[in-house]
Amino acid sequence: MLKDHDLQYLKEWLSMQQPHTIADELIRVDSAGMALVFRLLDKGKALAVFEELDPADQQEILAGMRDRAFRELVEGMDPDDRARLIDEVPAKVAKRVLAGLSPHERQMTAALLGYPEDSVGRRMTPQVVALHRNLSVAEALDVIRTKGASAETVYTLAVVDDGRRLIGVASLRDLVTAPTDWRVGDIAETEYVSARATDDAEYAARLMRDANLLDLPIVDSEGRLLGFLTIDDAVELIEAADTEDAYRQSGSEPLGGLYLLATIRLLASRRAPWLMLLFIAAIMTINVLDFFEENLAEVTALALFIPMITGTGGNTGSQSATSVVRALALGDIRPRDLPLVLWREARVGALLGVALAIVGIGIATFFADFQLAIVVAISLLVVCTWAAIVGGCMPLLAKKLGIDPAVVSAPMVATLVDATGLIIYFLTARAVLGI
Amino acid sequence: MLKDHDLQYLKEWLSMQQPHTIADELIRVDSAGMALVFRLLDKGKALAVFEELDPADQQEILAGMRDRAFRELVEGMDPDDRARLIDEVPAKVAKRVLAGLSPHERQMTAALLGYPEDSVGRRMTPQVVALHRNLSVAEALDVIRTKGASAETVYTLAVVDDGRRLIGVASLRDLVTAPTDWRVGDIAETEYVSARATDDAEYAARLMRDANLLDLPIVDSEGRLLGFLTIDDAVELIEAADTEDAYRQSGSEPLGGLYLLATIRLLASRRAPWLMLLFIAAIMTINVLDFFEENLAEVTALALFIPMITGTGGNTGSQSATSVVRALALGDIRPRDLPLVLWREARVGALLGVALAIVGIGIATFFADFQLAIVVAISLLVVCTWAAIVGGCMPLLAKKLGIDPAVVSAPMVATLVDATGLIIYFLTARAVLGI
Known part of the structure; x- marks a missing residue:
């Protein structure tokens, strides 16, 4: 409708829609379109739509507004929504918002902004009966x-x-x-x-x-x-907390906005730090393989099962880590349950390891020989148990240290278990094959 | 208090606590203790506590109750809570619940149970004004x-x-x-x-x-x-939906209950199917390595970087998959956005790949030589781009096919990218090293 300049029809459509529907569509148009649509809304609805938007979009709309409309809009906002806006926009815009307020509203907003970030004081409404x-x-x-x-x-x-x-x-x-x-x-x-x-x-x-x-x-x-x-x-x-956990669990920082609106640079910058850290940590695997290179040269078939063993360790560890991170988020377990979790995960890991070892013997016998299959089976059993323990305990340790347990992500557990899994694999090979 | 048989004190404590606090403590005691605590509560509070519990715990309490108390309790429940209970207990218990109801309450519950599973009809309350x-x-x-x-x-x-x-x-x-x-x-x-x-x-x-x-x-x-x-x-x-997504994203089925109360068998049975499936899928990596075994025997140093390259591919893919799964859950993107997501993820993957390739050249030169470092760098760039595309597009394809996008888990993307990553790595090695 914006493209066709059919403003009359657009105005009618806007009058019939719910504020949250309008907000959903609004974030998909450009700034000029946003400002235009906004002017077509009646005052009450404009405020309702505005309060549905993210601070980033709110800022964009405010930037295109004249002083009087600007003041009316921020004056009409709920104090908690206003505090959030001021929190997330550049200092210059924040100043303009505060300057536009009546003394009463300014005081209420200032009070909220006095509480620590992430505290409930910032998000409460003071306007109660x-x-x-x-x-x-x-x-x-x-x-x-x-x-x-x-x-x-x-x-x-x-x-x-x-x-x-x-x-x-x-x-x-x-x-x-x-x-x-x-x-x-x-x-x-x-x-x-x-x-x-x-x-x-x-x-x-x-x-x-x-x-x-x-x-x-x-x-x-x-x-x-x-x-x-x-x-x-x-x-x-x-x-928002669940979204943050989901992102962290995949080794990435949360976007803090809509996926489709984020720039490529922003997407990459949220993922790069963890990815780079894990990449550097993966040097451990090179060290381990370097150390066992002679064994690998002697029995090249050993290399065949490297991705399978490290991959399985990573998968088992990520399952454990996720169970524990989610249970922590929901308050089902507490850091002091660590010994209990360790013992549970050790048994679950061993049980899964036995099942995989049995299947693994068949696979490895087919691709190599029975002796190597024994090596693969023992390694799978030990790696699964170890990965489950690491995945289950690390989030609890993080929480004890005051770190968000969700940073103990699937990729982090996988990377940590990769190197230790390789050590377990080669030591088993040395013992069983006598190399 | 239960252990000390200090019932007077326990009764006082119960009268002072909120129903949700009592429910939280109740699930940590055994069945006999549960039944005892329950008898100490006055009727109104007993009902409030009962409605806070999961169907599994509710069933345990009902099992220990006499007919009259049983009937009173289920008659007092909200129809939607009752429908949930009947839904999740064995048929025999469900029958007993329905038989204990007055005709009016039974009719309301039966109406709710007539709606499809997972539909809002099952979860609504018919008791409105x-x-x-x-x-x-x-x-x-x-x-x-x-x-x-x-x-x-x-x-x-x-x-x-x-x-x-x-x-x-x-x-x-x-x-x-x-x-x-x-x-x-x-x-x-x-x-x-x-x-x-x-x-x-x-x-x-x-x-x-x-x-x-x-x-x-x-x-x-x-x-x-x-x-x-x-x-x-x-x-x-x-x-519950966020919990289900979190579990699926780590390649595991949701527990449907509290982590600490689940048996080891239950924990293992939720993780085993995906773990086994991914383990079988990992045979692809053995096939690939088997195919390139001669190249590996010729240049054993190639093996050094296998875990690093497959691991990085898995990490990049899991980041993309999680962004897209979460955006789908929140309604920020739709399946028809597939081309857009593909193009975005390809660019993000390439950007991350370039950064990793630069660092990778240094690392690989240190552990091997410059020629191999070029192989590693090119592989990292291609694998990252490919992994980001796979991770970003697969959840959307799953959704289009009517499958829960969250089953496109970090482990699944990692396993799929492992085999293709190895192919990319060895083909690059053949081309650059001329082997």
Whole structure:
């Protein structure tokens, strides 16, 4: 439609679509098109579409805007979305955003930006409804009607005391069904789940999922209410964490944006560091082969099974590493379970090794001879057990050292197991073949 | 506490904890302990804890229960949770569950079980509040007060016509803030997002995330309201899908339960099929090396760089596969983007290949000679490009064929690229070294 300059039709189409659908299409057009489409939207919808976009796309739209429209847009944003935008754009743009704000909105945004990166304080919304414990249900509903419009949610209501300390949580559902003369303090749930503003954002998001909450109250170190983490932000945090883990698990840094929009340079730069590191680490395999070169020259058939043995070790290790990384992410295991995991993986690895060794004997006898087949079988058994232990334990060790366990990727385990697998293979060959 | 038989203290502890915390601890004790703890909980909390558990654990608890307690428990469950339980337990237990239900609850559960596996119909809750469009806001609030107790959510309200066809969605927030004499039909949002009961559950969950919804209305083929998918179930679906992808990406089938509770046999059985398949596929590498054995015997130094070249190919391919699998899962790319992805990955692979080739020349010159270094460098460049293309395109081809793209795992790409990488390496060696 943009290409045909059919603006009337485009405007109609825009008025019928959901903000997230428009945002999805918007990121596929160029900057000029983006700015044009944006001007065709009515103000409320423009804001909704804008909030669906990534900070990078938001920046592009802001760059093409006049001062007045710019100010209106950033003033209308939710404080947590605005904090994220400011966090990720260049300092110059961030300054322009802050300068355009009213004092009240600027103060709210500045407060969020004061919390550590990756903390839930950065992602919470301060615009919540707090009800004093002594209010009656009828008074509380009045407060919700008047203050509710500017709050991000009215379904979870914080119940506070005189010092704005959180003492309970009430749901709008409870409020609507309760007798109107009851006190809010009486219907509030006082055994609630909450998080500190300095807590890790991903931890808070997974806590919400475990406790099936729509909103998680966020408090300061003295228990005073600061805001809520809402479920839509929690879902986004969980998805982003899973994406990061998926990338790290393949030995790559996350893109932080859409695959199809990333430049070739960006894609390569996210993959190059790990790839280069693993490449350098692969020098170990050259060293090992160099060391055993005489044996290899004596029995060239030994070379036939090198990729099969290193490959199988890599595969087994990557299976173990992934099980453990995912279980850590979901909170199913903790670093102190290390001995348990080691013992489990050793047995799983040995079991898989036995199965592969049996098949391996047949294959190696066919391509070489029975003696070499024995070497291959023993090596497979030992390599599988070893790879499973390495793959299972390394993520736990990383976590203990404060490193993201997901960096213990399939490629990293494979590279580490390659060299040791070769040593196991050649030592077995020396012992069995007597070379 | 269980070990010390301090039941009084245990009971107190249980009364203070959140259901999800109790469920977390419960799965770590044996069956006898589970049954005991369960009896100590009051009825409402017992149900809440029970609904937090996996079907496997639920089954264990049910097995130890008397008929009356059993019936009370399953009768109290939400229909969607109950359908999941019946789905995953043996037929005999499923029968006992259905037999224990009241006709009304049995009918609701049977309706959910009628939808295809993995469809959103299985995971929706039928217990929603439907408001006729002609109701006034005051009447609607009365309906919510009376019917709301048995509904899973009252924050999203379905607005229907005489034929129970969904014509809009209203939020409790809008209802509470609207003048009481307005009609529900007037405040309902008629441009809403919905899904069919037969739609894929993961698709519906990601749709909810994109549209930032708390509840997604589910309709039949004629647009009649059937129920809602609620956000807590959507989060669970997304997490489960991400877990499945993570496992598949490492060449393993998902466990479907907690890592620490799985038996060694179960762990091995989830990993063995792919591992064995890839092991058999690795015969290709033996064939290739067998074919080039004379060249290898002539220049034994060629063997030195085999693990480095196959390993680097595997790493590059696994990076590409993961980027594409994740982008597919998040809906950022579609199968028809194949040519685009191919062209992007080819350039990224070549760029990475050039960088590795430069470093590779130095390494290979050090361990062998400059001529062999040229062979290594050319091979690295070609293998990287090829691996990135294979890794990037295979998930898209799988999706086109209706296969889960995540089965195109890092180990699978690595194994496929191993054999072709060796062919590239030896052909380059023949050409450059003239052997």
